[in-house]
Amino acid sequence: MRKHPHHLFCFVGLLVIATSALAQHTVDFPLSAGTGGALELVLNVDGESATFLLDTGAAIATINSALFDRLNDHGSSRKVREVAARMADGRVRKLSVYSVTGLQLGQGCELGATEVIVVPGAGRNLLGLNVLEKFAPLTLSLSPPALGLSNCAAVTIAESAPNEEVTVAAVSPL
Structure with a gap:
């Protein structure tokens, strides 16, 4: 059987078109250097502006109790479950997972x-x-x-799948 090189060219052409289509729909958000050079960005959570550390080592987004208290004032969060979370120092803690709207x-x-996850x-x-996975592919x-x-x-609207243990990176121990 004779192989047809034009099939390869068609595939590569489709790949280039798909890649350029994705690039046209990418929205860039400026990052700033936080303490220690970590990259941060400002998000809006239920109407509250908050700074978040970009953390690809954290399985799930975390918010501190101060931000959570402000969100609770809006009545826009509900407790979903509790998880065992491995902290940056290696300890495992039981933490509450909330859905914010x-x-x-x-x-x-x-x-x-x-x-x-709400971290005290x-x-x-x-x-x-x-x-981050909701916006894949992403670029840095x-x-x-x-x-x-x-x-x-x-x-x-998306909810994370239940986990028995999640990884929470870069959280200071209490």
Whole structure:
């Protein structure tokens, strides 16, 4: 049988078209350098502006108790479950997971109901993988620092799948 090289060219052509179509729908969000050089961005959570550390090591987004208290004043959160969370120092703690009704990144990047872990104290808020995966594929630029998110208009209300244990990275121990 004779192989036809034009099949390869067709495949590569489709791949280039698909990649350029995705690039056209990417929304870039500026990042800033936080303490220790960590990358941060400002999000809107149920009408409250908050700074989040970009953390690809965290399985689920976390918010500190100060932000959670402000959200509770709106009555826009509900407890979903409890999880065993492995903290940055290796300890495992039992933490509550809540669904917040509105996590928004700029215009058009609305997640709707999103699960977050509430971490007691005034630690950093973490933008974890459960949020980032909704906007895949994504890009990270370091010069200038920016997070490029795809599918902003296509994201719908989403809940994370239940986990017995999740990883929470970069959270200061209490």
